[in-house]
Amino acid sequence: MAQQETVTTSLASAVAEDIAARLAPVDADLARRYPGDPGTRQPVHTVYVPADAFAADTVRSWGDQALAALDEHAPDAATLAAVLGLPGELAGPVHERVRAKLEREPVEDLRIDFEDGYGPRPDAEEDAHAARAARLVHAAYADGTAAPYMGIRMKCLEEAVRDRGIRTLDVFLSGLMEAGGLPDGLVLTLPKVTYPEQIEAMVRLAEAFETARGLTPGRLGFEIQIETSQSILAADGTATVARMIHAAGGRATGLHYGTFDYSACVGVSAAYQSSDHPAADHAKAVMQVAAAGTGVRVCDGSTNVLPVGPTPQVHDAWRLHYGLTRRALARAYHQGWDMHPAQLPTRYAAVYAFYREGLEAAAARLVAYVARAGGDVLDEPATARALSGYLLRGLDCGAVDDDEVTRLTGLGRADLEALGGVPPRADRPANTP
Incomplete structure (x- = not known):
């Protein structure tokens, strides 16, 4: 028979109450600033298409x-x-699975580009392209041909292009509203951000549009391009990106790393600009x-080595892209x-190989955790998540199936x-990728 232990304490209950009162502001700040992952689907990629090239069948x-x-170039397994x-x-x-994916859902996230991939245009031309983009995006969601997530990358908020960027955003969003409203998969990208004040300005834009159109406060979120x-x-000496996230007041949905602009900014020679360069690793960390x-x-950048030309050249580009994608996933x-x-x-070969090769091991560890069976690895709740x-x-x-x-x-x-700490579906933001 186990011995009955005597439990003694020395602290008065007032001590714990005092500590709780002291830490209440910290508790509230933690909950506000660090709510955890929204639990919504994150696309495995973002496809960029210049606004003038975007079409109904893109x-x-x-x-x-x-x-x-x-x-x-690879007709069989x-x-x-x-x-x-x-x-x-x-x-x-x-x-x-790659073939099936390309037939069923080839693009998970599409950004209609009004920035570097589009360049400066006469105002009337950019207005027309922004209005057309809104019309086509609305139609795609209406007829079921849209990517799960779609939106635009506007011009940045630097002085030279600020007014043009604001107008394009307004034309695009207003066009969606006139066509029937904002789709749940809408994503907006703000490029070339350098100061938190630019994020505050983007928040002001979002608030003004929501007020003008009677939208629920907070409906518009946006990605920040680094x-x-x-x-x-x-x-x-402070980490600007951390201040940017909190300056967004909960509206920031993603941080997208811009491989080539960032590399050039820190002086990396063109031949060595890549998402696996040490400068890129530091920024993304x-x-x-x-x-x-x-x-x-967080979203990784891209490679500008395209798989075009004769088969050996395509295979070389494929190996590079596959390796960079696998490296990023790890x-x-x-x-x-x-x-x-x-x-x-x-892209899909790398993603599918990554998830399929670890499927059985991850499943076994999760089963052992749920059953508290132990095994050769002792996992904690954070690992179970x-x-x-x-x-x-x-x-x-689509790398694995529910029945598997x-x-x-x-x-x-x-x-x-539930094990992953995902919020209930009713509590998840609909417009967060």
């Missing part, structure tokens, strides 16, 4: 071009596996830590940019969301 056209590239170094057991499932050294480190717990997601950058339709096969998040991301992008996960874990999606 999403389907990208899928068809990607399928054509796959059929020409063995060829794709040889090019990318896929293990034999993954080759068939990855190739099959393309300058000043957006990482301020003149006083700062972004990652600044965003952790805030609900703001570093918890779950999203990146794609600039050409022929990059889609390797990470394991659940890994499986949910794999489900969202349930068979391996005995858990359904709702169970995974």
